[in-house]
Amino acid sequence: MEIIESTQNKRIKNWKKLLTRKGRKKQSKYIVEGPHLVEEAMKSQAVIESLIISSEKIEAYASYHEKAEFDVAVVTRDIIKLLSDSVTGQGILAIIKMPEKVKELSGLRPVLMLDEIQDPGNLGTLIRTADAAGFEGVILGEGTVDLYNSKALRSAQGSHFHLNIIHDDLKKWITAFSEKNMPVFGTALDERAISFREVEPMNRFGLIVGNEGNGVNASLLEKTTENLFIPIKGQAESLNVAIAAGILMFALYR
Structure with missing residues (x-):
């Protein structure tokens, strides 16, 4: 050879x-x-x-x-x-x-939506966790780091092969899910936000998590069904986005 x-x-x-x-x-x-x-x-x-x-x-x-x-x-x-x-x-x-065309999302299982995730390690972990939680797919909004970044691929550990992963405008998908009577949950700490524990687990929904420093874009939060927060009992100011998303994915999906 x-x-x-x-x-x-x-x-x-x-x-x-x-x-x-x-x-x-x-x-x-x-x-x-x-x-x-x-x-x-x-x-x-x-x-x-x-x-x-x-x-x-x-x-x-x-x-x-x-x-x-x-x-x-x-x-x-x-x-x-x-x-x-x-x-x-x-x-x-x-x-x-790279796949020429991704499969359509059926909306029969939950979908994770990512708004301007910058860290490739976080991106890979989010994809891997969505796979583990049984989600149908992941939508990468504008400004999100490249799926095929080597660190993202290592962190995903092959889960990008198991899910429908789409690069697209998140606003379009929020509208599409709403038309299918599929709730979309944002993650925020504003006056509208409620504890995730107040939401009954369900089998179909969209979940948006956002940028490591700025969170989910305000224009997206205005369009969601509800915005959720995770109560923090200790003195940490916040959770890593991938950890927070993991808690919510497993808690909300029945």
Whole structure:
């Protein structure tokens, strides 16, 4: 099996561009790293363009490439480091094509809506928690960090393969859910807000959580069915957005 050794190789140069949002958008591809995410991609039938394996790990990852129906590239450890965005490289990456079209949301299960989430670790954790809580999908509003950011993907741990994830205008979805008699809950600390404990669990709703510093945009909060807060018993001023969302998702979904 031929080993790609040059960092000037055309394919390597193109793959390196996928470490930037601009490069991912231009090529409509992204990188996942590590055996767990590669395995999740295979299980979910994501469109894998290439599997990239370090030459020193070729035997360790035999089960991943021996029956592969896609391109397998063997590269040096230095090239793996060049394409990796993590501190501890695991010697295996996959180049995956972004889905051309996402499935429609049925509205039969809850949907998480994200307003200007900035931290990729928070984004990944929110997606993973929505998956664990049984939500149907996640809508990423304008200003939210890139889904295919490497840190977001690591934090999501493959859950982005399991959910319908849509980039869109949240106001449009609030209106659409309202027309289906589907309540939409915001998260806020204003005079309208009520404790989440006052809401009976249900099986279909939208939940909006917002920016780490500023919360949910006021123009969205004006359109919600109710705005909720989590009573804090200790002296902490607030909760991390992913923690708060996790509490609400599990508490509200019957």
